[in-house]
Amino acid sequence: MLHFLNSVAEVLLPVGYVLVTFMYAMDFQKCEAISGKWKTRGLLATVILHFLYIGMHTAEYGRCMVTTPFEIMSLIAFTLAVTYTILELRTGERGTGVFILSLAMVLELISAVVMKMPSSGDPNPVLSNMGVGFHVSFAVFGYAGFALGAMHGVMYLLMYRELKRGGFGSLYRNLPSLETLERMTVLSSLVGFLFLTVSMAIGIFSLPLVYDNFSYHDPKLIATGISWLIYAAMMVARYGMHMDGKSIVRLAIGGFAFAIVSMTIVNGFLSDFHRFM
Amino acid sequence: MIFAIGVNHHTAPVTIRECLHLSDDEIAEFLRVNTGRLFREASIVSTCNRTELYALPAHDEIGGEDLIAALRRLRPEEELRDEHFFRLFHCGAVTHLHKVAAAVDSQILGDMQILNQVKHSYELAIDAGSAGNVFSHLFMGALHTGKRVRSETAIGIGAVSISFAAVELATKIFSDLHRKNVLIVGSGETSALAARHLLSKGAEHLSITNRTYENAAALADELHARVVRFESFPDVLQEYDIVVSATAATEPVITYDMVKAAMKRRQNRPLLMLDLAVPRDIDPRINDLNSVFLKDLDSIQSIIDQNLAQRQQEIPRAEAIITEEVVNFFLWYNTLEAAPTIAQLREKFEQVRAAEMERFRNKLDPDSHDTVEMLTRRIINKLLHPTMVGIKKPAHDISELSSRIQLVRDLFDLSEEEINDSNTSNSGS
Secondary structure, eight states: HHHHHHHHHHHHHHHHHHHHHHHHHHHHHHHHSSSSSSHHHHHHHHHHHHHHHHHHHHHHSSSOSSSSSHHHHHHHHHHHHHHHHHHHHOOOOTTTTTHHHHHHHHHHHHHHHHHTTTGGOOGGGGGGGGHHHHHHHHHHHHHHHHHHHHHHHHHHHHHHHHHHHHHSSHHHHHOOOOOHHHHHHHHHHHHHHHHHHHHHHHHHHHHHHHHHHHTTTHHHHHHHHHHHHHHHHHHIIIIIOOOOOHHHHHHHHHHHHHHHHHHHHIIIIOOOSSSOO | OOOEEEEETTTHHHHHHHHOOOHHHHHHHHHHHHBTTTEEEEEEEEEESEEEEEEESSSSTHHHHHHHHHHHHOOOTTOOOOOGGGETTTTTHHHHHHHHHHTTTSTTOOTTHHHHHHHHHHHHHHHTOOOOOHHHHHHHHHHHHHHHHHHHHHHOSSSSSHHHHHHHHHHHHHHHHGGOEEEEOOOOOHHHHHHHHHHHHOOOOOEEEEEEEHHHHHHHHHTEEEEOOOGGGHOOOOOOOOGEEEOSSSSSSSSSHHHHHHHHHHHTTTTTEEOSSSSSSOOOOGGGGGEEEEEEHHHHHHHHHHHHHHHHHHHHHHHHHHHHHHHHHHHHHHHHGGGGHHHHHHHHHHHHHHHHHTTTOOOGGGGHHHHHHHHHHHHHHHHHHHHHHHHSOOOOSHHHHHHHHHHHHHTTTOOHHHHHHHHHHHHOO
């Protein structure tokens, strides 16, 4: 029964994300006859379904959804959707929805397509270690923060371009001010950076205890370290050197792109001990 | 039948509209004098773009031309002619008022200021005693329509004047104008207007510079702003987040090198520059600089054009709401046809009851008589209630309502003469 419900949710979730993103895109273009008030309800329903899915998945496999990059992608998509839902309900700001939910949709689609993987092997027993559990959870929140920062950065650049060239179309009408977008980029990245820092600190202490073949030369550690350095540089540039907003958001987007690409490559091809399957 | 007559921006140029613009006192006086004589109920909406009289005539012989003549007597200017007046009747008049309240008929589409003006007109009519049952329903309905259109459509969204569009532009770059430093270059009318508008939108740190120091000082004094000497403003340009320039200079007042140096000093923090002068005050190459947003009058006009186009797209949705509310009004209005029949029916039942009570007067002691009196009234009320509700039930078709009324008249044998009597006694209620 649980397996059947999981299979249904695996189909419904990406469909939900696609529909909700479509409705937010319609709202962005002010085709309200199509989207109307249903978009927020649709988003809430999708977020609730995703929450239930995470619970069912955990119950079926007897472990948290953090063993493969594709499970982590689904978790990041969930974190993005929840964060945006809270933002929308608290501030009424809807202009950024289509961008953030687009990223959540892409992550969830990739995750759903490749999600068959968990059943192909036994989970690594290290996952039962409390320290490793916190390490992975904090890393997920960290990457979700980077993703949110990068999306606000993309919106900043789009708005910047719109203002520069004087297009004054739907981006101009719907997006918040450049200053707000810059602040959201920096804030999200900062939260992501802090989570990643904590995750790395926990990892440095707990991973050598659970892995016999632990190595500081592991590609995943190196890639994560570089991502951390990019965001550290961003924080120094923002708070120490007062770098301009455009350069800051470029760093945020670049940092996120590097983090995603490097994680995909090292998880797929390079990582040695640092795997959970 | 409800009439709407008047002049507005569709029918008359501004000079004519000015002629017929009425003060609150004039409106109140006009309504007081003519209520009961010329109309049973009336209200006047008088703004800079329209003076419109909505009226329910006192009797059938009074038409639109009589109402126009009455208005023209207030302003016997020669240039105000009959062809400047529009004339709308009943459904047209009601729909027009709803369109006015919804800002669909405004000169600046979606200018929601009109909603308050319609509300004010209604309040004037109440004070003058010219708003009765029908006009209360009519104006409350129109105000409801206006509120619905404002909240359910985007017809009032986006700036449609130069000064509003300039401020809107500023809010798309900066999240909070309170903490931003604004420099106004020039002290003419345009500069003063822009400065006042920015102040009204929360900008607090305002500086003014002008070639003639005294003019800058005078404006700064009025606006509680700082004065910056014209010769030294390039040296402090980096302090400002918004620069508005509107001088009469024939050569650029703010050069590329000036802004480039300032941007370096302000570490490329965003700078909004609004050039409201013709010929332009600010070197257009400045827009190429990183984080500088230079907008001239043409750019700001294009914001207005796009906002107006966006508002135009909302018209069908606004009109759908208007149609819905006008239908609601007439569903209620049509039930007024039944009022004389209801009064007559009640009267007939009361006569029967009173006659029977009279017959038993001597057979009942005073206490019992009062009790039976109360009892019979209650029985009649309860018996009549379903008929009253049925006859007043909203009808989409006036013929449906008429046949319903006719059926009741036939059933209870109500004569035409009595109806006419009731009509007379009910008019003006």
